[in-house]
Amino acid sequence: MLKRRYLALVSDASQTCGVEEFARQTVLRLAERADQHVLDDEIRRLTSSLADVDAVIVNFPVVAWKKKLTQPIAAALTTRLHRKQLVVVLHEWDALDWKRRLVLAPVVMLATQILFSAPEVAAEFARSPLSALSTSRRGVIPIPPNLALPTVLHDGLVARTLEEQRKAGRLILGQFGSIYPKKQSTAVLEIAARLLALGHDVGVVFVGSFIRGTDNVERDFYALADKLGISGRVTVTGYVANAEELFGIFKHVDVFCYLFSEGLTARRASVLAASFSGKPLVVNAPRQPDAVAHHGLFRKLIDGGAIRLVDTQADANAMAAAALEASQSPVVSIDAKAEVDALWNAVIDALDGEKVMHLCGPGAATDAGNGNNGAR
Numbered sequence: 001m002l003k004r005r006y007l008a009l010v011s012d013a014s015q016t017c018g019v020e021e022f023a024r025q026t027v028l029r030l031a032e033r034a035d036q037h038v039l040d041d042e043i044r045r046l047t048s049s050l051a052d053v054d055a056v057i058v059n060f061p062v063v064a065w066k067k068k069l070t071q072p073i074a075a076a077l078t079t080r081l082h083r084k085q086l087v088v089v090l091h092e093w094d095a096l097d098w099k100r101r102l103v104l105a106p107v108v109m110l111a112t113q114i115l116f117s118a119p120e121v122a123a124e125f126a127r128s129p130l131s132a133l134s135t136s137r138r139g140v141i142p143i144p145p146n147l148a149l150p151t152v153l154h155d156g157l158v159a160r161t162l163e164e165q166r167k168a169g170r171l172i173l174g175q176f177g178s179i180y181p182k183k184q185s186t187a188v189l190e191i192a193a194r195l196l197a198l199g200h201d202v203g204v205v206f207v208g209s210f211i212r213g214t215d216n217v218e219r220d221f222y223a224l225a226d227k228l229g230i231s232g233r234v235t236v237t238g239y240v241a242n243a244e245e246l247f248g249i250f251k252h253v254d255v256f257c258y259l260f261s262e263g264l265t266a267r268r269a270s271v272l273a274a275s276f277s278g279k280p281l282v283v284n285a286p287r288q289p290d291a292v293a294h295h296g297l298f299r300k301l302i303d304g305g306a307i308r309l310v311d312t313q314a315d316a317n318a319m320a321a322a323a324l325e326a327s328q329s330p331v332v333s334i335d336a337k338a339e340v341d342a343l344w345n346a347v348i349d350a351l352d353g354e355k356v357m358h359l360c361g362p363g364a365a366t367d368a369g370n371g372n373n374g375a376r
Helices: 018-033 043-050 070-081 098-110 119-127 129-133 158-165 187-197 216-227 243-250 268-277 296-303 316-327 335-352
Strands: 007-009 034-036 055-059 085-090 112-118 138-140 169-175 202-207 234-236 257-258 282-286 309-310 357-361 364-366
Touching: 007 018, 018 034, 018 268, 018 335, 034 043, 034 098, 043 070, 055 070, 055 098, 070 085, 070 098, 085 098, 098 129, 112 119, 119 129, 119 138, 129 169, 129 257, 158 169, 158 234, 158 243, 169 187, 169 243, 169 268, 187 202, 187 216, 187 257, 187 316, 202 243, 243 316, 257 268, 257 316, 268 282, 268 296, 282 316, 296 309, 309 316
Parallel strands: 007 034, 007 055, 055 085, 085 112, 112 138, 169 202, 169 257, 202 234, 257 282, 282 309
Antiparallel strands: 138 357, 357 364
16 A cells, blocks of 8 residues: 655754654655655745645644744645645643644644644643544654764763763763753752752753743743852753764763653653663653553663653652662663664654554543554
């Protein structure tokens, strides 16, 4: 049976968010079955690109689309008017500002298939009034890490600085990904301050950049670091463009720490990427017991001890103790490439309407006998 061809909409951003990276990686994984289309105001150019495809894939939220959300609406309408399928991948829902959800509503209602990044997102959407007006062809997919694994590492200035600190006996805590309030990135500052108070020489590296918005994210971040007395121990790399440099930095982290308001969820691709460093990672447990049930790689990393769960409501004291213990424990290695390939195979199967966890009601999901084991 012939597999359908896709057109994936992406932005023109040079500094990409995790959702943007997923969109672009999807094109690479689909290979000759997909083309990439940079979304803009040129509907005629989009119409021409639609000629040889069966379906369009659009991901939300893409940070670069914040100020031009009418373009996805126009693209979705054009897609349906040309009798093409429209696959919408929702990475977040309740976490989006209500005005963004309102603008996205027409796109979602035009979708012929909706895929969610995690069961929690699917449940949030199912509870919304928009759910009754949208397609019932929905499913949950396992989001792979949002970067490719490098074959060689590059030691830049940040990596060399961290190496010198570790040689001097400093414990390096790390976090990878964008810095923004809902991620509770500043919790790592509090964890570091707690370890420092206990007599440990500690430093923190944030491998990523601040998300610009209406909040004073960067100002508040550094104000807290100063208040905690650790401002001289904190490094923020800013956006790092390539995986060779990223993993060169990761090599000098002793333990990665995350403390999410909702606990770990399967849509945290930055956690997966950090776990591939071969260093231990401490994170608070999912709020829902089935949060990572569909994601084979998360399950394997947790079962093998690479990802160490603490209580969902853990505070800085509990996280500090867990981070210290993890930094002194070995990590079981995995075949990262094979695991990532398996995740992408599951994503592509879902796009093609195969091997996807189907949703049976508001927030409910069951494995409909379609291969939810193995690659998932």
